[in-house]
Amino acid sequence: MPHTETIEELYKARKAWLPSNLRHELGHFNVFRLDDVGKGAKPSPYRKRDWYNITLVHGPGKYLYADKKIDVRKHALVFDNPQVPFGWEQRDRITGGFFCVFSPDFFHSLANPTQYSIFQPGGHALFELTAEEASQANLLFERMFSELRSDYLHKYDLLRALLLEVMHLAMKMAPNENLRTQVLTASQRITVSFLERLEQQFPIDSTEQAVSLRSAIDFAPRLNVHVNHLNRVVKETTGKTTTQIIAERILQEAKILLRNTPWSISEISYALGFGQPAHFNNFFRKHTESSPLTYRHV
Incomplete structure (x- = not known):
């Protein structure tokens, strides 16, 4: 970085x-x-x-x-x-x-x-x-x-x-x-806590870091709610699913790392919590219709 x-x-x-x-x-x-x-x-x-x-x-x-x-x-x-x-x-x-x-x-x-x-x-x-x-x-x-x-x-x-x-x-x-400038409902408070937990994993400043919370199942126990309840209130509050929000944030960080670090694709994929670089490539293509390597050099 x-x-x-x-x-x-x-x-x-x-x-x-x-x-x-x-x-x-x-x-x-x-x-x-x-x-x-x-x-x-x-x-x-x-x-x-x-x-x-x-x-x-x-x-x-x-x-x-x-x-x-x-x-x-x-x-x-x-x-x-x-x-x-x-x-x-x-x-x-x-x-x-x-x-x-x-x-x-x-x-x-x-x-x-x-x-x-x-x-x-x-x-x-x-x-x-x-x-x-x-x-x-x-x-x-x-x-x-x-x-x-x-x-x-x-x-x-x-x-x-x-x-x-x-x-x-x-x-x-x-x-x-x-949301946070208003008096929050219970659903909004859970959503805000979810977004804060997600954001605490970023920015990625070192290849020694790794994103560990990557699904609603990972977040729910830390927020003391059932995963189905978490999925429901996040959708009600933001209009997006937990999966969408997590993917968007990981994609944003991936773009930043690809453009602003000399790290290899493998290093970036592991830092973002992907078990294999191929999984990161598939994820990136699905959301951008481009490979990570192509995006880096555009």
């Missing part, structure tokens, strides 16, 4: 002042203007970062996230998390914007970023904005930029509130995807 960029490296690359409390137990937050975009701007490397990132862009560009390439047309809010690689392939037509970085403990007990779908590997990470929505988001980022540089005693409390407002601005555009 390519090198995971640290937040210290971000500061050094921007030639910015390196805060002494960067890894402080109270959490870290900062906000920057997008001042390295426009004509002649270089792509932003596709890799994992060890911080949470929210970007507001104005102008067209091409965003890379997990195994996807997404064209931004005019304005967008983008949410990145430490588990998924991301980057920008085209930045020369972006005219401006902001991005903020923060550590998971910045919110303390106020919120947990992982509870929101925008910061989950399978969640909705990019939101196209209307001109009105972009203006609203821009005002929030301008306020964060201004407040961070103020002498106000409680500015970090205010910054947390502004950051949450940016997050909710996006999540309100996709209310059906955000």
